[in-house]
Amino acid sequence: MKPKKILLMGVSGSGKSLIGSLIAQRLAVPFYDGDDYHPEKNVKKMRQGIPLSDADRQGWLRTLNRLFVNNDEVVIACSALKNEYRETLRQNNEDMIIVFLRGDFDTIWSRHKQRTDHYFNGEDMLKSQFETLVEPTLDEAIFIDITHNAEDVVNAVMRALQN
Template sequence: MTKKIVVLGVSGSGKSLIGSNIAEKLGYPFFDGDDFHSQANVDKMRKGTPLTDDDRKDWLATLNTILTDNPTAVIACSGLKPEYRVMLRNGLDDVTMIYLKGSIDTIWQRHQNRDGHYFNGREMLESQFATLIEPTDEEALVIDISQDADQVLSEALTLLANQ
């Protein structure tokens, strides 16, 4: 089984929940990518301003360092574009990516039930969907998030075990 896992998806897709649950089940450390954004990035997102590629560059490098420095790890990270995913994998050949795929309507409903997150507004979510270039089946294990979280977790663990 892969020892380094990145759980991908737009904000509200369940990356943190599913990623932390995978980590717990496997006994791996969990790192929420949101915790590693610079204050400038957090301030931008709080104002509803989408991040640029340049804003994300140092953040992605930090997450790559976490993967590099830990023998096992699960990271939750949006990974919206192929080039971001390449940056996350840089220098590593043992990273499995899991993409949590869902519709904007499903994810927006979940957003409306979140408290205390700096991600601000439907426009920000729409901007993530506009930026998103979905991973291919060759690039990531793809899981439909229209099912409940327990089913998503179960499917993720089964897919990981079958690699």
């Protein structure tokens, strides 16, 4: 049985968008990138290098929760850095599977430096995400090491989802 609703979480630059879209293709389900659903005021803050507050994220998380609830099968990429954010996403969506794309600061920062034209910008912003991150428990999420290439990461996720 294939999973119905999958959340790919992790800090910015962990590969959520790429890996999520590839997993959705393999499963033949819709993919939504949470970044596309930030209100303009959030995007503006991030472009200026200002980290988002919990209050900034609330409406955005509720929007993503509605995407989960309104789709029978879906893959959504969202940082989901704190337990309370994941709880918002899980409301009326108890069968959601969380995949945590885990990597260290240096690996992810090296990827960030290669990005062009992305509104999430700067080393301080990434440091802020690592400081905010409350890793899920092993009972809450599937942990995937992102130090490998995208195909290997996708294969690791697919294997983990079958268990």
